[in-house]
Each structure stands twice: as structure tokens, then as C-alpha cells.
Amino acid sequence: MSPRLVATYRVRAEPGSIEARAQAIAVEQSVEMPPAAIDTARILAEVVGTVEACIDRGGGLFDIRIGLATETIGTDAGQLLNMLFGNTSLHPDVTLIGVDLPVTLAAAFPGPRIGLAGLRARLGVPDRALTGSALKPQGLDAEALAALAGRFAAGGIDLVKDDHGLADQATAPFAARVPACAEAVRRAARATGHPTRYAPSLSGPHGVMRAQIRLAREAGVDTVLVAPMIAGFATVQALAAEFPDIALLAHPALGGAARIAPEVLIGTLFPLIGADAAIFPAHGGRFGYSPTTCRRIAAAARHPPHGHPPHRHRPALPVPAGGMTLARVPELLDFYGPDTMLLIGGNLLAAGAELTAATARFVRAVADHRPPPT
Numbered sequence: 111m112s113p114r115l116v117a118t119y120r121v122r123a124e125p126g127s128i129e130a131r132a133q134a135i136a137v138e139q140s141v142e143m144p145p146a147a148i149d150t151a152r153i154l155a156e157v158v159g160t161v162e163a164c165i166d167r168g169g170g171l172f173d174i175r176i177g178l179a180t181e182t183i184g185t186d187a188g189q190l191l192n193m194l195f196g197n198t199s200l201h202p203d204v205t206l207i208g209v210d211l212p213v214t215l216a217a218a219f220p221g222p223r224i225g226l227a228g229l230r231a232r233l234g235v236p237d238r239a240l241t242g243s244a245l246k247p248q249g250l251d252a253e254a255l256a257a258l259a260g261r262f263a264a265g266g267i268d269l270v271k272d273d274h275g276l277a278d279q280a281t282a283p284f285a286a287r288v289p290a291c292a293e294a295v296r297r298a299a300r301a302t303g304h305p306t307r308y309a310p311s312l313s314g315p316h317g318v319m320r321a322q323i324r325l326a327r328e329a330g331v332d333t334v335l336v337a338p339m340i341a342g343f344a345t346v347q348a349l350a351a352e353f354p355d356i357a358l359l360a361h362p363a364l365g366g367a368a369r370i371a372p373e374v375l376i377g378t379l380f381p382l383i384g385a386d387a388a389i390f391p392a393h394g395g396r397f398g399y400s401p402t403t404c405r406r407i408a409a410a411a412r413h414p415p416h417g418h419p420p421h422r423h424r425p426a427l428p429v430p431a432g433g434m435t436l437a438r439v440p441e442l443l444d445f446y447g448p449d450t451m452l453l454i455g456g457n458l459l460a461a462g463a464e465l466t467a468a469t470a471r472f473v474r475a476v477a478d479h480r481p482p483p484t
Contacts, residue, residue, distance in 0.1 A: 114177040115215055116162055117194050118208030121172050132161045132174045135204070138197045140178055157182065173207065185218040187383040188344035199369060207371040209378060216414075220350040221423025222386040224357045226412065226449055229386060229427055232332070232357075233268050233305055239443055239476050240451035242269035242429065243458050243469065245291070248276060252286040258465070260294035262458075263306040265469025269451065270295055270308050271335050274361040277313035284310065284322055292329040309333040309359055316345045323353050333357040336385075339364035339375075343383050350384025359429070360385035372403055377410025381426035388426055389453065392442065395433030401445070404430060408446055429453050436468065439475040444482060452476065 117139065123131050136159030137145060145158050162175040183190050195206045222228075230236060243262050245255050255276075262270045270291070278284045288310045295308040310326050312319045312334055319341065326334055338346045338360055350358060360380040368375065372390060380388045388411045391397030393404045408428035430446060431453035442452055454472060461468035 112156070112180050113212035113214060114160070114179055115183075115194075115212060116208075116210040117176050117178060117206060118210075119174045119176065119198065120167070120205045120207045121174055122170050122203040123172060124170070125166070128164060128166075128172045128174075129161075132164050132172075132176070135159070135174060135198055136161050136176045139176060139193060139195075140182065142197065175208075180212065180215045183215065186344055187219060187347035188342060190219075191343050191379070195368070195370060202369075205369045205371060206374060209374055211382075216382070216423065219382050220347065220354075220384045221414065222381050222426045223350060223354045223384065223424075224386045225424030226386075226427040227424065229357060233307065235268060237448060239446070239448045239479075240268045240427070241473050241476050242271060242431075242451050242453040243267055243472075244271050244273045244431075244453065244455035245276065246273045246455060246459060248273065248279065249281055252282045252290045255282055255287055256290035256294040258459075259291040259308060260298045261466045262469050263295040263298035263308075264302060265466045266302050266304050266473040267306055267469050268304075268473075269333070269453075270306060271333075271359060271453075272309065272311035273455070274311055274335060274337055274363050276311050278318075284313075285325060288322075288326050288331065289329040292326070292331050296330060307331075307333045307357075309335045309357075311335040311361075312341070312349075316342075316348060319345065319349060320352065323349065323356055327353075327356065333359065335359045335361055337361040337363040338380055338383065338385070339368070343379075346380075346385070347383045357386040358384055359387045359389060361389050362391065372399065373406035373410045377407040377428070378414070381411055381414065381423065386426055387429050387451065389429040389431050391432040392430030392434055394438070395431075397432050405445070408450065412449055425449070427451055431455070433457075436472050436475065439472065440479055443476065443479045447481070 140159035157179045160177040162177050165173040259270045292308050295306050299306045312322050376388050376390045390407045391399045393401045411426040411428040414423040429451040434454045435457045458468050
């Protein structure tokens with residue numbers, strides 16, 4: 111019998127119904143039919159989901175651990191997501207809050223090919239936190255976006271990424287935007303001596319994204335942005351396998367629509383399928399994530415909870431973002447620590463003509479920060 115992965119669900123239910131609910135989830139996420147109608151002994155013993163535990167959390171909430179056969183997944187990241195939460199996501203009182211993968215299954219997925227250490231090496235930043243920003247707003251043409259990218263890079267920032275809303279719009283087509291932004295960043299990097307990276311946003315179906323990565327690579331780009339919940343898990347997995355030299359930054363767009371705990375979706379599953387860095391909404395910004403949730407996302411990205419030696423995946427880089435300000439840099443660094451990239455977009459862009467100077471202040475604030483004594 112192959113080892114099982116274990117999915118943990120938080121379920122709201124009456125105490126008297128929880129055992130039946132747990133069994134129903136185990137069946138739904140495995141064979142999706144009455145076990146009594148199955149006349150094959152091996153399937154009943156090895157494929158039907160099993161209830162491993164049911165824990166009363168109080169207030170009508172229960173944590174249910176379900177064992178699922180790895181043979182139902184194979185090596186397909188999309189099927190992994192399907193078996194973890196496909197049909198059960200349609201029940202409004204269930205949330206996926208945990209995933210424990212056996213070594214053999216974790217090893218079937220790429221994990222970060224470059225990861226936190228590789229990104230540090232590319233940027234020549236061995237110990238401090240990394241800095242990043244975003245090109246906005248949509249509607250600017252390629253020339254204007256390239257000018258912004260160059261001004262960010264002139265301030266010494268580590269990474270300039272497209273806003274995730276930049277796709278292949280007529281105002282700034284990918285084929286025009288990417289070479290222009292890459293050259294602007296490269297020119298500024300020659301002047302500063304710091305190897306700033308530019309990350310264009312991928313969009314469209316798998317074949318289009320492959321072509322976009324090839325175009326980006328021809329422009330000297332080795333980092334791209336992708337939204338796994340929009341592109342699809344299998345697409346991200348395939349891109350990671352085909353382009354192991356290209357760092358993938360995962361954007362969380364649509365991540366709140368699936369009732370999967372953020373530390374599971376963003377911190378665990380995104381890196382598992384190939385993300386080298388995981389962007390997530392920082393507490394205190396435009397979104398409602400709590401400090402506890404943010405700490406869990408960062409910890410999960412840095413410390414994969416699966417794939418023990420010899421198949422342990424590399425740590426990914428956590429990237430808190432979403433309405434952060436320069437004034438909060440010391441607080442954020444004290445909270446997240448140095449193995450982090452702080453992504454500040456709108457607050458820097460608000461500096462207008464002083465964008466490069468504001469970016470330089472951001473970079474200095476990160477470089478000069480010293481954690482409080484412990």
C-alpha cells in the first residue's frame with residue numbers, strides 16, 4: 111500500500127453530525143461514490159479516503175484529518191489540488207487548513223529550483239532583506255513603464271516587477287514592454303553597480319506563457335511573475351520544469367476565492383509547484399490578513415513542511431506586499447526578519463518626480479536596519 115497524504119479540513123458542524131461529515135469528506139475526496147457499491151477489495155482498502163482524526167476546536171468547529179491515496183494524484187499539480195479540495199470546496203462550511211505530504215509525493219513536484227538562496231546569490235545580497243517594487247498603473251505605454259523601471263533601478267532596488275494586472279494589453283504589449291523595461295533596468299544597473307532584476311508578468315494559456323518566457327530570456331530577463339490560481343497549478347508546474355533557470359514569483363491573485371488557508375495555499379503549495387518566491391498580503395496594509403497568518407505564510411515558505419531528506423525542497427522567499435509604506439520598514443523587518451523581500455509599490459510611486467530618491471531611501475532603510483536585541 112502506497113503512503114498517504116493527509117489533508118486537514120476545518121468544518122463547522124453540529125457535534126452529533128461531525129463523524130458522518132468526516133466520513134463523507136473522506137469519500138468525496140477519494141472515490142466519490144458509496145463505498146458499499148465498490149466490489150474491489152484493493153480499492154476499498156487502499157483508495158477510499160480514511161478519517162485519521164477528528165478534533166473538537168470548540169464553538170462548533172472541528173479539524174478533520176483525512177488520509178488520501180497518493181496513487182490518485184500521480185505527478186500532476188492540478189490533480190493534487192483537485193484531490194485536496196476539489197468537490198469539498200463546494201461546501202461553504204469547510205476550509206482546507208493543512209497538507210502533509212509523504213516524501214515520495216513531495217519529490218514528484220519541483221519545489222523552488224532557485225529559491226531564497228539562489229535569489230540572494232543572483233542579487234549579491236548575502237544577508238539583508240531584499241527590496242522590491244511594482245510598475246503601475248495599467249494604461250501606461252511601454253516607454254513610460256520602462257522609464258519607471260529605470261528610475262526604480264537607479265535607486266538601487268533589488269527587484270522591479272510588473273504589476274500583476276499588466277498582461278498583453280494594447281497600451282503596453284508584452285513584446286514591446288519587456289525588452290524596453292529590461293534594457294532600462296540593465297542600463298541603470300550598470301550605473302549603480304547593483305544587479306537589479308526585472309520580472310515581467312506572464313498571462314494567457316500555457317503555450318503563450320512559454321513564448322513569453324523565451325522572449326523575456328532573449329531580453330536578458332531571468333525572473334518572471336505568475337499567478338498560480340489564474341494560470342493553473344499544472345501550468346506553473348510545467349513552466350518550472352521547462353525553465354529551471356527562470357525564477358518564478360507567485361502572485362496571490364484569486365487566492366482568497368478558494369477557502370484554503372493562506373499558509374497552505376501561498377506558503378506551502380505555491381512553492382511546492384515551483385514558486386521561488388511567494389507574494390502575500392502583509393498585515394496592516396490593504397488586506398485583512400492577521401499578523402499570525404502572515405507569520406505562518408512566511409514560515410511555511412522558508413521551511414517546507416514536506417519532503418524530508420533526501421528530497422527536501424529549497425526554501426522559498428516570502429514577499430509581504432499590499433499597501434506597505436516606507437515608514438513601516440523597521441517594524442516589518444523586525445516582524446519578518448532578513449529572509450524576506452519587502453515589496454512597496456504605491457507608496458514609492460507617490461513620490462512622483464522624487465521616485466528614485468524615495469527608492470534609495472527604501473533601500474538604505476533596509477540595509478541599515480539592525481534587529482532589536484533578543
